[in-house]
Amino acid sequence: MRVCQRSGLFSGVAALACATVLLEIALTRIHGALFGQPHAFVTLALSLVGAGLGGALLYVAPSLVRPPALFARMAALSALASGATLAAIILVAQRGPASVSAPGSLPWLALVYAACTVPFALSGLALAAAIRHAAAEMPRLYLLDLVGGSLGGLAAAAALRAGAPRAALAAAIFFAVAGVFFFLGSRREGEQRAPGGLVATFVLGSVVLLAGDVGAPWLRLAGLRRTTPDRTELEAWSERSLITVDRPRAGAAMLRIDGVAASPILDAKATPPPQPEDIAYALHRDQGPTLVVGAGGGRDVRAALKAGQKDVVAVESDGGVVALMRGKYAEFSGRLYDKPEVHLELGDARSFARRTPLLFRNIVIPSPETAEAAATGALALSESRLATVEGLGDFLARLLPEGTLVVSRPEGDLERLLALTAAALRRAGAAEPKDHLFACSAAQRTALLARRTPLAREDIDALRRHCRRHKLAEAFAPDRPQTPTRARLAAAADARAAAPDATSDLTPPTDDRPFFSYAVPPRRLPAVLVDWKALRAEHTGLFALSALLAVASVLFAIAALLPRLAARAGRVLRRGAAAASATDAAAPATDAAAPATDAAAPPRARALAFFAAIGAGFALVELAVFRHALLLLDLPSHELPAALVILLVSAGLGGLLTARVAPSAAAGASARVAEALAAAAALGAVGLVPLARWSLGLASIPRALLAVVLLAAFGLLAGSLVPLGVKLVAAAAPALLPLCWALSALAGAAAMALGALCAMNLGYSALLLGAGLTYLLAAATVPPAAAGAGALGDAERERGWRDERDGAAAGAPPAGEAAGERPDVPEAAPIA
Known part of the structure; x- marks a missing residue:
């Protein structure tokens, strides 16, 4: 069977996104049951951290995934993501729970998070490669990526009833299916063939493991928090949580939800x-x-x-x-x-x-x-x-x-x-x-x-x-x-x-700041954060947020420094080559190349700042808008997948609407959209909480329609910024695209932690104001359109693609790519 590269690329990216969202939701449920609710929130950021790592790796080592081995490497990465998913879920399930405050628990938790990040990093690397080498197809690619993610949300709603571990096994199957699509796309003449045996191994292996668990369950969580395995009579997964029931004692069977809530069932x-x-x-x-x-x-x-x-x-x-x-x-x-x-x-x-x-x-x-959950800050x-x-x-x-x-x-x-x-x-x-x-x-x-x-x-x-x-x-x-x-x-x-001297926050919670179980006064927050021992024992929610913020911030800083490090390494290499040359003509050429890098630095910095701002802004607004949309939707146990589908599909459609925007007009359009989002965030800070409270008195259908309007409006606007930014960067410095993608994802992960801290201490209105400022920063840092952008025709784009492919086949990297600079030849989609 042979498919055109366009179909293989689009189908593979959609399957990757589906697997990513399904795995993210499954791990959220598993970590919530094993480690506590704060870890469920942190797990939501793993996909962003993984995407950032994948993009940064591709920027540093572009030869990992480039033509003519593009589809072959993407197929291999998808298959390896399937294997990494299987390994991570088996590791987590068999090892059992851990408490943050327990001695020696941090290395184990770090290992768990590292193992669970690997599948996201591999899929993020494949997706970054698709964006890098198919920038001209970005509006459609972005739409299919988000539609695939929405399908992953729907799949999670169905799969979680069978158990979160089985949902993770289903995610491994979708990763392997993505590898099949990329494998089929690699069968074009001139392309390196994908490792069909590797792809087939993980397709069959993941299917067999899931079928085996259905027939004879073998993948069960080794132990649950605050329960004794020999006392557990029943384990049942719902769309929201893991429900366990203890064996009846003294006329009562204790029903527990994720180990933090308990309610007796009386005889x-x-x-x-x-x-x-x-x-x-x-x-x-x-x-x-x-x-x-x-x-x-x-x-x-x-x-x-x-x-x-x-x-x-x-x-x-x-x-x-x-x-x-x-x-x-x-x-x-x-x-x-x-x-x-x-x-x-x-x-x-x-x-x-x-x-x-x-x-x-x-x-x-x-x-x-439970009293233990309240005492340790697990519900903060x-x-x-x-x-x-x-x-x-x-x-x-x-x-x-x-x-x-x-x-x-x-x-x-x-x-x-x-x-x-x-x-x-x-x-x-x-x-x-x-x-x-x-x-x-x-x-x-x-x-x-x-x-x-x-x-x-x-x-x-x-x-x-x-x-x-x-x-x-x-x-x-x-x-x-x-x-x-x-x-x-x-x-x-x-x-x-x-x-005034209370050690706990006694101010009444409001709908704008609905965190009753979070009781750290803002004036004591710095002291609590630096008290490492008390933070682990009494404020596990804050500990999880602090760890996420620290890791994401460090990774973001390292990624942001990569262009400078790459440029310095490039200058050292060029000087070495000049010193080894016996001719005098080579030295002036090397000296003439250096100013080009310096001149490109300001536009490059603006591009990176723009993508970081839209990544952080999307995460901040999503925290507030998504939360209020869940309140509006009257769909017990199904509001999360419903809201996810609406948001992702509308964001994909917003990206598709940018297909007709010329690169020369993309800068102005990006600035206008970012400014509109800033204004919308400011309006939301004033009216979103009263709107949600007012809507509680409405019937189900009007409330659902209001949720659709709210999510779709935000999705259409925010979803258009990424394709517009890709247009601008692809026309000026396409080799920078993976790093832009990485900074956007890592900034989003850090913003999730900062946004949660802001909402807990100041409220969602302050969070939305912060998001508005972030989008204003995005509007101020829109990268300029490249000179002559929009004048490149289809024939020139295809010729540029062939030139780079031929050069890569001969072993020569595109000009400037090793140092993170703009190649001499513009690049378009490697599809036919």
């Missing part, structure tokens, strides 16, 4: 033991209706039924949990979710609260996170849309006047929970929020009760009797705040003023 005959959140029924007894947010294993639903509630609405956002409760554990739990008194809602709880016309007498928001990067001033306000609005809202958290979070609930009550019209609050605790958990109307004396007495009867410790009451700090937090409008 149908068991009586729910008292918990602090049961205080919700101390005032109203059997009067309802009741809303339970985050039903999980159903313990709080059972507690409501035990209290005599006849109308219980349970909201659960994870479809995998619902499937288990209505499947394997339906009989064990007494078909809890199918009882006539229980009405199950699958979806986002805040959206449900905004849309439902019901008013509730009791609303219970339990916190399933996790957003909590419920524990914000606006979120609690939405639930307070769904209460009857005498109704109560109960929120539970780990015991150490009580002060911040007090400040948060007081702020929500104050926004709801309460003059003295402290008169509306009561809290009790037990077993390292605290439940805070809030009522829209003040608690009367008899209400407080009833709550105290409930605490004494169930052996709960009173933690706060209007007349007994327990500590002066709690009294001030419940009464003051400014949490910082109420506790």
Whole structure:
């Protein structure tokens, strides 16, 4: 079978992108289950780090992948990426979990990340080669690259149900399939033949390994965080997480999500033991209706039924949990979710609260996170849309006047929970929020009760009797705040003023900064970051972000220095050649060549700065826009792949729209698009959070349409900048393209860490303002159009391609390429 090179190139690039996104999502799930949620976020940046390493390597050693061995080398790289994927997933799965704070764990974690980066580096090298040698086809190439990535997102949604390790095996198959496409493209006359045996080996090997795991499972995670393997009865992957259930003990089976959240599934005959959140029924007894947010294993639903509630609405956002409760554990739990008194809602709880016309007498928001996860800062990067001033306000609005809202958290979070609930009550019209609050605790958990109307004396007495009867410790009451700090937090409008010397951040989280579990005050952030021991033990989220920022920044700095190092090496080589020459004519020629390099330095620096800026800007805006789009999409367990498809396809279409832009006009178009993105980021900083909150009251279809408009608008604009930049650089210095691609990817990886830190400390609005400044930098550093750009016809482009191919076949590199300079012959696509 023979295919034209254009088809082989496009199909191979699409398959590479599909495999890359699928592997990225699979590794995110695996690392989240084994190492914790912060490592899941860091894993998202691995593909960018790998792409940067691949591009930098191609810039340093362009002979690795160039005609006439272009397709053969791309096929080999794809096959090796498949093998590296298999090796990495087996290494990670068989070795098991690790804790950042454990002695000797850092070398192991570094090895894991290095192994997982190799497939991305190999595929990044192949993609950089495609861009380098097919720059004229960049709009279509970029479209197919992003469409392939969107298909990888859809494949992940389906494959994750079979397990993240199997999804990684599927990614290995797609890498090998990309090698097949490149192999078919190498069968053109004049091209070096690809190693068909190598490609076939990894195609068949990855398929056999996946089929073997389906028939007789062999690839399982060796151990899970905070669980004992001999106690685990069930492991099930959902689109969101790894769900495990322990063997029943004392009438309960513990359901865990990624090892950081736990919720008991009670036997149908068991009586729910008292918990602090049961205080919700101390005032109203059997009067309802009741809303339970985050039903999980159903313990709080059972507690409501035990209290005599006849109308219980349970909201659960994870479809995998619902499937288990209505499947394997339906009989064990007494078909809890199918009882006539229980009405199950699958979806986002805040959206449900905004849309439902019901008013509730009791609303219970339990916190399933474990005490260990809270103490180690493992959830610092996790957003909590419920524990914000606006979120609690939405639930307070769904209460009857005498109704109560109960929120539970780990015991150490009580002060911040007090400040948060007081702020929500104050926004709801309460003059003295402290008169509306009561809290009790037990077993390292605290439940805070809030009522829209003040608690009367008899209400407080009833709550105290409930605490004494169930052996709960009173933690706060209007007349007994327990500590002066709690009294001030419940009464003051400014949490910082109420506790200026607090070691934890007590300011109420908002929708703009929804990180309840992140409690490092901005003034203490530098001290925390330099305290290495405490950072590893108590702030694992910050540790992961710091490590990502440090690694990405160092790699970015090294890559940015490569042109200077290459130019210096080129001058040394030329001087050596001049000294060895016996003729006097060679020396003047060498001296005349040096100014050309110096003269090209400013445009080269602008090109590199432009690509770095658009890479960082895309990552910063994506963090904010993607997050708000996920809030708008009402697709339980499927919002991530849906948003990914919309964003990537729209970005690809934006790149395709640049196909008709002449190189001479690309500079002006790039500047205008970057300025438009800067303006859009500034508007988003002002209006994106209010827009997302307002949309929660809309029906599903209008919200989905709003998400599509938001993602598509950003994608169309941002997606056009890369092809436009490639046009400009390809016309002036095509040998610089791999380095531009590398700096864009590495800047994006560093920006992800900086953006997350910015959002956690200052909010998403500040993040968007930073993104706007980044795009303004991109507009200011657009590389100039080359003289005569756009005047090169198809015949000249093809002749330039043939000249370079013939020169490479003879063993001579294109002029200036070894030193990272512009070749003498312009280059176009090596396709037919």
